[in-house]
Amino acid sequence: MNTTQWFRSVYEHITLPAIYTSVFIIGLGANVWGLKSVLQKWKILGHINVFLLNLGIANFLFLPTLPFLAAYYFMKNKWIFGGAFCKITRFCFNLNLYGSIGFLTCISVYRYLAIVHPMKVMGRITVTHSVAISVMVWLLVSVQSFPDMFFPKISPNRTEKCHHTTSTEYVEDYLKYSVGWTFTGFVIPLLILLGCYGHVTLVLCRINTIDKVVKQRSLKLMFILILLFSVCYIPYHIFKNLSLYSRVLFSTNKKYPSWDKGVFCAHQISRGLVCLNSVLNPLVYLHVMDIPAQIRQMLQHFRQIFVSEFSSVPVAQNADV
Incomplete structure (x- = not known):
């Protein structure tokens, strides 16, 4: 069995459903807990709470579709839930992916403004501004993702197939759309994020008056976002477009390029990694709300209860047998 066959038979039909x-x-569980914490500390978090709430909503749009996708790949790419639901499932994935990128970018910009321009800008920002920006993010993501619904997801000769891109007949047009989509939905937010945290890093290194805790929290958030983009988003977009380009070459030359096998395997892995954003996104909740400190307090509270209960148990006196 060669590598491509292994990825089709083992990774795509066993490992990928297990990941989903x-x-x-x-x-x-993580997002329910995260959103519950956001709502409990709504006033404490300030304007950033709106973006955290929308980040959680983006995750909940995608998570309910995972059991259906897991069943699809486990049944060796046999879609039994209908063509309309196939498109809805893929649309929810795109809303989650690009909605998450959008709101993570908003959180990064707000953090940047809070550190670099705390007096000039942050004092003028209200909850209304955050809500308006969130509405704009959803509109942009919907406009970017909606054309995907018009591309066929079910192959004419194989009605059980549910493509995450489109069928071979339309792959050339889909590649053009995907490249533009990648640039507007991923590259531009990535450049904004890098610009914000590049400047923040310079400010934190130059100014000694900034509180040490603020520095640590800012650097931690930067690390979390770099982790998210490096693991989930960057590989997916690179290998998705390369895979589409390989299919375009095959449709014109009737022959796959020599690098197709490597790209195919990498693309399969990236499809598993990209869905991990719904698990890694709650790390942003943990950072912003300093939940690790809350967990330590909770464990300490439980330990005190346990000790008090244990110490209150009467000690049995020794009895002669």
Whole structure:
């Protein structure tokens, strides 16, 4: 069995469904807990709470579709849920992916303004501004993702296939759309994020008056976002477009390029990694709300209860047998 066959038979039909199932279970619990914490500390968090709430909503749009995708790949790419639901499932994935990128970018910009321009800008920003920006993000993401719905997802000769891009007949047009989509939905937010945190890093290194805790929290958030983009988003966009380009070459030359096998395998792996954003996104909740400190307090509270209960148990006196 060569590498491509192994990825089709083992990774795509066994490992990928297992990843989807795990992400559904862990992501559901983590995001419920995260959103609950956001709502409990709504006033404390300030204007950034609106973006955290929308980040959670983006995750909940995608997580319910994972069991259906897991069943699809486990049944060796046999879609039994209908063509309309196939498009809805893929649309929800795109809303989650680009909505998450959009709101993570908003959080990064707000953090940047809070550190670099705390008096000039942050004092003028209200909750209304955050809500308006969130509405704009959803509109932009919807406009970017909606054309995907018009591309065929079900192959004419194989009605059980549910493409995450489109069928071979329309792959050339889809590649053009995908490249533009990648630039507007991923590259531009990535450049904004890099610009913000590049400047923040310079400010934190030059100014000694900034509180040490603020520096640490800013650097931690930067690390989390770099992790998200490096693991989930960058590989997916690179290998998705390369895979589409390989299919375009095959449709014109009737022959795949020599690098197709490597790209195919990398693209399969990136499809598993990209869905992990629904599990990694709650790390942003953990950072912003300093939940690790809350967990330590909770564990300490439970330990005190346990000790008090244990010490209150009467000690049995020794008895002669």
